[in-house]
Amino acid sequence: MRHPDDSPARRSFSSGRAVAIPVEQNRNSSLLWLILATVATLLLMTVPFASVVTFPIRMFVTFIHEGSHALAALLSGFYVIRMTIHWDGSGLTLTSGQNVFVASAGYLGTMLFGVFLLYQAQRRDRTSLLLVGSGILVLLLTILFVNGQASWLMVLPLALAATLLLGSLRMNLPMPFRWGMLGAGGLLVLLLAVVCVMTGTFYSWVAGLSIGISLIALGIFIKPNWGQFIANFLAVQCCLDALSDLKTLFFISTLTDIQSDAASMARMTGIPAFIWAFLWLASGVLLLGVTLWLIFQHPARKGVATSSSAR
Known part of the structure; x- marks a missing residue:
């Protein structure tokens, strides 16, 4: 069934007459959230210490960048040795091999994900799904890449620790049993933290788990209007x-x-690094421009009210 807000006009019936009333509230509301998200982003760029507010989003973008390298490596037949995220927004993905596809996947993958999120965020009924x-x-x-092939070894004890900690919150269990579950879960978390510190992946796990769980919670619990703003803000950022x-x-x-993805491309192709950087930048601008054009352009809609006698 077609939703009324998706039709060019909504029909209301009164006194035996049908009146076609033009409506674009849904579209206008979506564009308003996009404009507000863009304004908020630009304002935050001018505010001192605003990076504290956008810090989680910066970490999210780094995950997408490094994850794009990792996924490209898998598609190329390689495997991921380790994916590390640092608090300053930088990251490093070590793979068993590298080619042009893997080296260029970071920046282009991030831009592709950003414009996809931007385009889809204009549909309010999709924002919860986008966040989740x-x-x-x-x-x-x-889970897949931070510790490389050994990451799966972290999943079972992590799931067990979460089960024990959540189980300790159940009020219908005897108090000694609840305290035992809490202690066992806490001990497992402590052991996992020690392992992560020893392997240099502690921050990557903390950042990945906290960002992932926060986005899922926002998608489930936040109101649709605010969800659309957050999805647009995340996409713009x-x-x-x-x-x-x-x-x-x-x-x-x-x-x-300085070592970079562009420098890696230069070594593999013989084409200077700055040319690769320019080509990626031009591609990013083009992708964003096309996406904005698709969002803002729409067929002209006639908004002349009509009426007819009901038979």
């Missing part, structure tokens, strides 16, 4: 962060020999 899906994606990237990183990459590739 993004959270599940971050959790999967964390993702796109602008990707473009900002590409701009920075272009300058460092032009002026320095």
